[in-house]
Amino acid sequence: MSTATNTRTTPALRFAAGVLRPLLNVVVTMTAVVVLWIVFLEIYDLDPLVAKSPVDIFHYLFTGADAGAHRSLVSSGLGRTLLDAGFGFVAGLAAAVGVAVVFVLLRSVEQALLPMAVVMRSVPLVAMTPLITLVFGRGLMATTVISGLIVFFPALVTMTFGLRSASRQAADLCRAYGAGSWTVARKVMLPSAVPAFFASARVGVPGALIGALLAEWLSTGQGLGYAMLKDSSTFDYDHLWASVAVLTAVSALAYNTIAAIETVALARFAPNIRPGT
Amino acid sequence: MTNSMSSDDRAFMAAERRLFLKRGLQLGGAVLLGGPLLAACGDSDSKSSTASSSSGAKGFGELTLRLSWIKNVEFAGSYIADSKGYYKAEGFSKVTLIGGGPSATPMETDVVTKKALVAISAPDITGAAVAKGAPLKIIGAQYQKNPFCIMSMAKNPIAKPEDMYGKKIGVQAGNESVWAAYIKATGLDESKITKVPVQFDPLPLTQGTVDGWFSFVTNEPNTLRLKGFKVATMLLADTGYPLVSEVYIVRQDTIDNQRDLLKAFLRAEIKGWKANIADPALGAKLAAETYGKELGLTTKEQTLESADESKLMVSDGTKKSGLFTMTPELVEENIKTLKFGGLDLTAAKLFDLSIIDEIYKENPALI
Numbered sequence: 001m002s003t004a005t006n007t008r009t010t011p012a013l014r015f016a017a018g019v020l021r022p023l024l025n026v027v028v029t030m031t032a033v034v035v036l037w038i039v040f041l042e043i044y045d046l047d048p049l050v051a052k053s054p055v056d057i058f059h060y061l062f063t064g065a066d067a068g069a070h071r072s073l074v075s076s077g078l079g080r081t082l083l084d085a086g087f088g089f090v091a092g093l094a095a096a097v098g099v100a101v102v103f104v105l106l107r108s109v110e111q112a113l114l115p116m117a118v119v120m121r122s123v124p125l126v127a128m129t130p131l132i133t134l135v136f137g138r139g140l141m142a143t144t145v146i147s148g149l150i151v152f153f154p155a156l157v158t159m160t161f162g163l164r165s166a167s168r169q170a171a172d173l174c175r176a177y178g179a180g181s182w183t184v185a186r187k188v189m190l191p192s193a194v195p196a197f198f199a200s201a202r203v204g205v206p207g208a209l210i211g212a213l214l215a216e217w218l219s220t221g222q223g224l225g226y227a228m229l230k231d232s233s234t235f236d237y238d239h240l241w242a243s244v245a246v247l248t249a250v251s252a253l254a255y256n257t258i259a260a261i262e263t264v265a266l267a268r269f270a271p272n273i274r275p276g277t
Numbered sequence: 278m279t280n281s282m283s284s285d286d287r288a289f290m291a292a293e294r295r296l297f298l299k300r301g302l303q304l305g306g307a308v309l310l311g312g313p314l315l316a317a318c319g320d321s322d323s324k325s326s327t328a329s330s331s332s333g334a335k336g337f338g339e340l341t342l343r344l345s346w347i348k349n350v351e352f353a354g355s356y357i358a359d360s361k362g363y364y365k366a367e368g369f370s371k372v373t374l375i376g377g378g379p380s381a382t383p384m385e386t387d388v389v390t391k392k393a394l395v396a397i398s399a400p401d402i403t404g405a406a407v408a409k410g411a412p413l414k415i416i417g418a419q420y421q422k423n424p425f426c427i428m429s430m431a432k433n434p435i436a437k438p439e440d441m442y443g444k445k446i447g448v449q450a451g452n453e454s455v456w457a458a459y460i461k462a463t464g465l466d467e468s469k470i471t472k473v474p475v476q477f478d479p480l481p482l483t484q485g486t487v488d489g490w491f492s493f494v495t496n497e498p499n500t501l502r503l504k505g506f507k508v509a510t511m512l513l514a515d516t517g518y519p520l521v522s523e524v525y526i527v528r529q530d531t532i533d534n535q536r537d538l539l540k541a542f543l544r545a546e547i548k549g550w551k552a553n554i555a556d557p558a559l560g561a562k563l564a565a566e567t568y569g570k571e572l573g574l575t576t577k578e579q580t581l582e583s584a585d586e587s588k589l590m591v592s593d594g595t596k597k598s599g600l601f602t603m604t605p606e607l608v609e610e611n612i613k614t615l616k617f618g619g620l621d622l623t624a625a626k627l628f629d630l631s632i633i634d635e636i637y638k639e640n641p642a643l644i
Binding site: 138232236 | 382386451473
């Protein structure tokens with residue numbers, strides 16, 4: 001939450017606050033998750049063989065025997081998942097920006113294609129994954145498509161709205177000086193869609209991760225998505241819970257990293273919008 | 278999100294949490310109090326039903342059996358025991374059969390967390406859980422021979438393990454542990470085989486996106502054969518993986534405290550399975566038309582499967598000492614195979630066959 005005083009402080013201070021606050025947020029988020037985790041286990045009185053506590057996971061990853069091996073097992077899976085999610089995130093967001101610009105510039109394209117996009121979105125991705133696998137194979141392409149699709153749709157809607165919210169007067173001014181649609185899009189619409197872009201990016205982080213996990217589970221058989229599924233059939237609940245914990249932390253970190261970049265970017269493009277809202 | 282949480286919110290949450298805990302305890306108490314009441318109902322119910330039965334067993338109330346797969350003919354014996362009243366005759370007021378399937382909780386987890394008293398599983402999966410400290414035991418084995426096979430199309434057959442080199446094999450995540458153990462037990466070079474994650478519909482095999490398919494020999498091969506495909510199968514059991522399967526697993530404390538109940542349950546299962554082996558169509562009909570009605574099974578395909586099952590269940594050993602029993606040699610062989618697969622367990626840690634042996638000793642007519 002930025003307070004009124006915050007926005008008036010010097011840029012350097014503001015920059016530092018913008019970077020540090022997200023870090024603090026990660027700590028707060030993880031503390032809340034750990035507390036909820038402990039309370040959940042306590043209330044439901046689950047069997048400790050199946051339901052692992054934060055202490056168990058800490059022991060599994062850092063202090064227990066073979067902790068090093070466990071760490072490298074989790075991190076190798078995580079690396080794969082992050083790569084899958086990263087590609088999907090970038091591809092989904094880039095596609096959303098591109099398509100949104102086309103939609104805004106060419107109204108008829110939007111009218112023709114948006115219903116199709118909505119139909120595609122309403123098919124559960126779990127059901128669509130085998131088809132995607134059939135078309136794109138079982139490699140990085142498939143994970144990128146699946147993960148990208150989850151990022152793409154909400155981002156498309158937000159971006160289209162963001163581009164439309166550009167100041168009409170500014171656009172008219174550009175046109176008066178002889179600018180074409182593309183120049184108007186570049187000089188007026190895209191800068192004013194920056195807040196929408198960052199909102200999409202933040203929402204897209206967990207989406208990209210979910211998509212990557214889903215793709216790994218149903219299609220590639222690599223990364224944490226598949227490892228976690230395997231864990232339950234091999235009774236390896238330590239690894240399962242550790243994976244969930246690590247994924248949650250990474251997701252919170254990525255979300256807040258984007259929030260940090262957003263703080264800096266919004267100061268430049270939309271000084272009257274509070275970051276993180 | 279979390280950053281908007283003020284200290285007031287936190288204080289409120291703490292209070293809320295306490296209330297929540299309290300409510301939880303109250304609810305728990307209600308269940309505890311209600312438990313005996315429910316059990317009492319079950320008791321009186323089963324007493325009335327067993328009064329007329331010859332076994333004269335006391336009432337055991339309800340029992341939950343967790344199946345290892347969807348409700349197809351794989352559990353024919355249980356369907357027969359249920360529909361013909363064998364469970365009732367042994368003193369159970371009701372036996373609930375919980376189906377499994379590709380996305381269900383693992384059987385071991387259901388038994389450990391007491392969602393089910395007995396489950397059908399496989400020694401490699403149970404062994405992995407026992408090695409992780411789960412207090413489980415195998416008390417009987419339906420299949421004397423491992424039912425898993427590598428199915429391939431007849432025109433591109435996989436007849437021996439080495440045939441898989443350079444090929445794509447579809448393996449389901451739930452069968453991953455069996456696959457890994459098989460690779461280790463046979464000493465195959467995993468890097469030469471491309472393992473592909475698949476689900477349970479063998480469509481990719483018929484389309485050629487994979488060359489081999491991990492499945493029960495009773496299941497997918499028969500499905501494809503009825504659709505007119507020519508398929509070849511290679512049993513894991515014939516290629517260095519002699520593990521029993523479809524084993525009954527229970528918690529150790531169930532063995533310690535409810536031995537009579539387990540005996541009664543197994544007796545009913547024996548009767549059910551004997552009926553199915555005598556007439557494979559009986560269980561197939563129940564699976565297709567009653568228990569697995571919504572699965573779209575056909576009696577014809579289920580009958581084929583049912584007959585294949587009998588071949589896996591009946592061996593020279595079971596002819597002599599009864600269904601679900603395991604000869605000491607078979608137990609030894611299983612432990613050895615598990616060891617190859619990386620599970621170092623003693624027979625006493627994984628198996629407790631004293632219950633099933635006792636049943637036949639007390640009642641030799643059941644053999």
